[in-house]
Amino acid sequence: MNCVELSNVCCRVDGKDILNDISFAIPSGSMWAIIGPNGAGKSTLIKILTSIIKPTSGEVKINGVNINNLSRLDIAKNIAVVPDNFNTNFDFTVFDIVLMSRYSHNRKSYITNADNAAVLEALDKAKISHLKNNLYKTLSSGEKQTVLLARAIAQDSDVILLDEPTSNLDVKNQMEIMHMLKTLNEEKKSVIAVMHDINLAVRFINNFIIIKQGKIINSGNIKTVFNEDILTDLYDINVDIYKDVNSRFLFMQAEKIK
């Protein structure tokens, strides 16, 4: 069973092709990264997967169901999104922010015991229970990102979709977020992360979709998907790839602009 399946998806905005004939399928319970340079169409892809934007043509299926047949509530039950950053001027506490993820389960004005338990469990999993009563807007970037991840956990969807989850984070926070994603994947959640930091992504993620100018230029397992030519073509720079002793990790070093 595929949690997400795109067939020949095209997206044109204001006369410009943003996505062109995109097709891929992501098996349930797997962990994937979508990489590509700025303007490749990665964020548009997230909006299409959550039906914020409708594709110009092609078909999107979530857990085998055409997305056009799903209500917004159904989509939220299937996919939780962690945005690259979210700020608010309102005095929401961390608990408030995470609690709002339960909207797809309970839209009534009261909080159920299940909502309360799910929020507390998500805060515990994300190791931020101590921040429960803090105001969200006063948190550091790393803490905010962790709260957004806790929100996705409490939403209890099969798929967690992340838009550059480690951007603006220091190394420690990057590692903590990635470890959490790995743990969630081990708990059978499907994880799809748009990533800019390839060096970080390859340490934790096995499957990649590489996008350039709205087209998929390669996809598949880490062992087959990367080589110097593809990365050089992708970013228009010369790169060197190093593997660690287990041939597991790559290290991409930009040499100079092509």
Next chain:
Amino acid sequence: MKKIHIFIFTAISIILILLYTAAGTADIAFLDTFKILAGKLNSSLSGFSNSKEIIILNIRLPRVLLSYISGACLALCGCGYQSVFKNPLSDPFILGVSSGAALGATLSIVLSMPNTFLGLNITALMAFFGAVITVFVVFAIYENSQRNSTSSLLLIGIAIGQFITAVISVLMLLNQDNIKDIYFWTLGSFAAKSWPHLAVVSVYFVIGFCFMMHNSKNLDIMLLGSQEAQYLGQDIYKVRRHILVITSLLAAGVVSVTGIIGFIGLITPHVVRIFTGPMHKKLMVYSVFIGGIFLMTADTIARSALKFELPVGIVTAIFGAPFFIYLIYSSKREVL
């Protein structure tokens, strides 16, 4: 939301209603007022002159209660508008409710329409339809413009409001004998309001309050922005339309009875948010209390501070603005 707080606010409201009913230019002692009110419950306590009973039971009490319920309605509308627009300057009148109501009232005054139609006050009816038609015109233009942003809706509302204000000015210039009546209507007043007005506004309030409380989670989520709201499963365009239609109808209903009373819908949610935070279930319950107490107090001052009655809209602005600025300065929390 603690039950003890609800109890305290309910108790404060009842005490103030009793005190304000006792206040007024007619010389009726506080104790007599309470005895007249108690006499309705226990006939052994009655026995006051008929005129005193009429003043307390048929003039002051319904007026005090009407100002309380109207303040509660306007505060509730303010909560809804500020959430939908995520804009601190949003109030119940921003989509043209006030200007539409004023146009309806102006037309009834300049056309010298009969006072009542099917037993209903014609100026109030015209104001209500003026407000409702204006809001629907604003929505129709917005929906046909194929735009999704709330700022577009806000700008259309402001533009239509300004257009209608200009039309009213022309009508006033062409009918200078009626300028005073129109001007006083636009400043709002609870003078000569009685039980039927209270009954009408109470029905609006009950419907509006139930609807808004039912949508408290929707209002919370809308504060996150449209994209975040959609990620969490909210059909934001549908929810936004429903909330704006109901709050606009609620504001139109109140304004048609009381005239335009500014400031309550704008500042009450801000003031309450400082103490409750932004989650709407709490915010709306306390806004209802504070909005009611604020407007009821303003109306009591308006009718008893001077030898002549002040339009209540003037009192809400004179006392509300400095208090609001004080709160902004003294609060550690951001107002918005």
